[in-house]
Amino acid sequence: MIQLYNYYRSSASYRVRIALHLKQIPFEYHAINLRDGAHKTDTFKKINTFQTVPYFIDGDIKLSQSLAIFDYLENLHPEPTLYPKDPVLRAKALEITLSLVCDLHPLNNLKVLTYLREKTNFNDEQIMSWMHHWFHQILAPLEEMISKNKQTRYALTNSVTIVELCLIPQLYNAHRFGVDLSKYPTLKTIESTCLELDSFQKALPENQIDYEGN
Ligand SMILES: N[C@@H](CCC(=O)N[C@@H](CS)C(=O)NCC(=O)O)C(=O)O
Numbered sequence: 001m002i003q004l005y006n007y008y009r010s011s012a013s014y015r016v017r018i019a020l021h022l023k024q025i026p027f028e029y030h031a032i033n034l035r036d037g038a039h040k041t042d043t044f045k046k047i048n049t050f051q052t053v054p055y056f057i058d059g060d061i062k063l064s065q066s067l068a069i070f071d072y073l074e075n076l077h078p079e080p081t082l083y084p085k086d087p088v089l090r091a092k093a094l095e096i097t098l099s100l101v102c103d104l105h106p107l108n109n110l111k112v113l114t115y116l117r118e119k120t121n122f123n124d125e126q127i128m129s130w131m132h133h134w135f136h137q138i139l140a141p142l143e144e145m146i147s148k149n150k151q152t153r154y155a156l157t158n159s160v161t162i163v164e165l166c167l168i169p170q171l172y173n174a175h176r177f178g179v180d181l182s183k184y185p186t187l188k189t190i191e192s193t194c195l196e197l198d199s200f201q202k203a204l205p206e207n208q209i210d211y212e213g214n
Pocket residue numbers: 009010011012013034039051052053054064065066067101109110111112
């Protein structure tokens with residue numbers, strides 16, 4: 001069985017849980033408590049040298065990046081697909097996904113916030129304001145881009161794609177950190193539509209065995 005090292009409120013872990021539930025692939029949940037630094041131990045370093053979650057093991061294949069995990073799962077279990085079939089929409093899905101995964105997520109990641117707290121003289125309020133700034137830098141253009149052409153149930157099509165797998169966990173972080181989402185009605189509608197689905201419900205932080213509150 002697939003082994004997934006993850007943490008209930010890690011947004012990258014949350015993405016992978018949604019993909020697994022969507023494709024109805026069973027997995028064993030190994031909780032790594034990031035708040036307590038369980039990922040920084042020698043024991044975990046021996047499992048994943050990057051010391052991050054999610055960490056995915058399926059027999060001999062071991063993966064430390066959520067997008068690589070999606071790719072692997074998609075090839076082995078093509079239905080339901082995580083990607084639009086149309087090549088233009090597929091490229092758009094990747095564009096949006098990469099803006100969330102590469103451009104936004106690193107700027108609200110624990111290690112970056114810890115670095116700011118420990119190595120700069122930013123206080124908590126300044127750190128929050130810094131982080132909110134980066135959320136808006138990405139969410140505002142995404143709202144504009146997606147709302148412009150949206151005639152579909154989800155961001156690009158009538159099925160969930162990698163866009164929603166990455167967007168909903170980033171919106172979870174935005175709520176957690178008190179980002180004002182009132183200017184993003186389209187993104188919020190996509191969020192509530194996704195949260196009606198069983199796969200998203202099963203993947204929610206509060207429905208994980210290691211849930212300890214926000
Ligand atoms: N790009 C990676 C991100 C992995 C990542 O940074 N995970 C975070 C949790 S969401 C982590 O393990 N952080 C540990 C830390 O910040 O010290 C992916 O998409 O899987």
